[in-house]
Amino acid sequence: MRLTVLTPSFGKYSSEPSARSAQLGLELDYRTENHPKSGPELIEAISGAEAVIVGLDRIDAEVLAACPDLKVVAKHGAGVDNIDLAAAAAAGVTVVNTPGANAESVADLTLGLLIMGARRIREAEDSLRDGKWGVFFGSQLSGKRLGILGFGRIGREVAKRAAGFGLSISAYDPFVPNEAINEAGARPQSLAEVVAASDFLTLHLPGGEEPLITSEHIASMPAGAGLINAARGGLVDETALAEALHRGHLSFAALDAFATEPPTADDPLLGAPNLIATPHIGAYSDIANANMGTWAVEDVVRVLQGVEPRFPVV
Secondary structure, three states: OOEEEEOOOOOOOOOHHHHHHHOOOOEEOOOOOOOOHHHHHHHHHHHOOOEEOOOOOOOOOOHHOOOOOOOEEEEOOOOOOOOOOOHHOOOOOEEEEOOOHHHHHHHHHHHHHHHHHHOOOOOOOOOOOOOOOOOOOOOOOOOOOOEEOOOOOHHHHHHHHHHOOOOOOEEEEOOHHHHHHOOOOOEEEHHHHHHHHOOOOOOOOOOOOOOOHHHHHHOOOOOEEEEEEEOHHEEEEEEHHHHHHHHEEEEEEEOOOOOOOOOOEEEEEEEEOOOOEEOOOOOHHHHHHHHHHHHHHHHHHHHOOOOOOOOOOO
16 A cells, blocks of 8 residues: 655654554655645646645646546645545545644644733843843733634634633634533634624634635724634735734734735735734644644555545545
8 A cells, every 4th residue: 555645744743654654554655845736746746646645735626537546635634625525526535634633733822822912922022132121011811801713623622721821711613512612611602792702812713715804803803802813814804904903903913824825025914013923833743743644644544445534524
């Protein structure tokens, strides 16, 4: 059995995925240069392959049609928006992913960004490095209101961590029953209610065609609130967010995801004050990297052996 590896992050921070592959008798064929691949380059890399593990590579109908031997596509992560699921189903190709493998890693980063923004850590450090010794009053977390949009695996891990800081937690998720949100220690509310009543707002929903958080939502947030997005850049109207930072309506925004990645030099957000920006590093921890790679190869082997995978998408 052979698995073509396209994503350079596979096993980059952990030896467990390659060790597990060897244990299962799975040969790894690395084609990780020029990631993400697309079009003819991608087809050339995986033509004749039975199994492939992808990162940001786009697996569309054209690619699937050109690779008739393909049996399984494994996503090194949870989001499968770069895979044409309908075309895969029509071609008889199984798609698997690794939901929850990086949930704790992303939750850790979310809390780090929240604390960094609330306590103005970046401003304070920049000031010190400029030879100053300023006073930077920030927000203590206990007693403040945290709104979580998206209460799946990551949202729940964020809630667990936030509870330890004494934050009052409300949550919105159209796919999670209110009872489950209550049981996890959060108050279920509508999208508008969560946004308008949160001192800090954190996003953990999948992206869509249009921003979930519009200019109207941003305007409804309490003055001095902070926004954290460690999910998908397209969730937020970035122009409106930049304007809110310039006006001082929001005290900070902390982003690990942008609508265009990497953002261009003239991106209005990069010039906005009180912006904390990281290059989509939420899943990049040792344990998350081990989980994503190991879970993916295990499901690839299941599919190739005719066994139902643990995490089928289609």
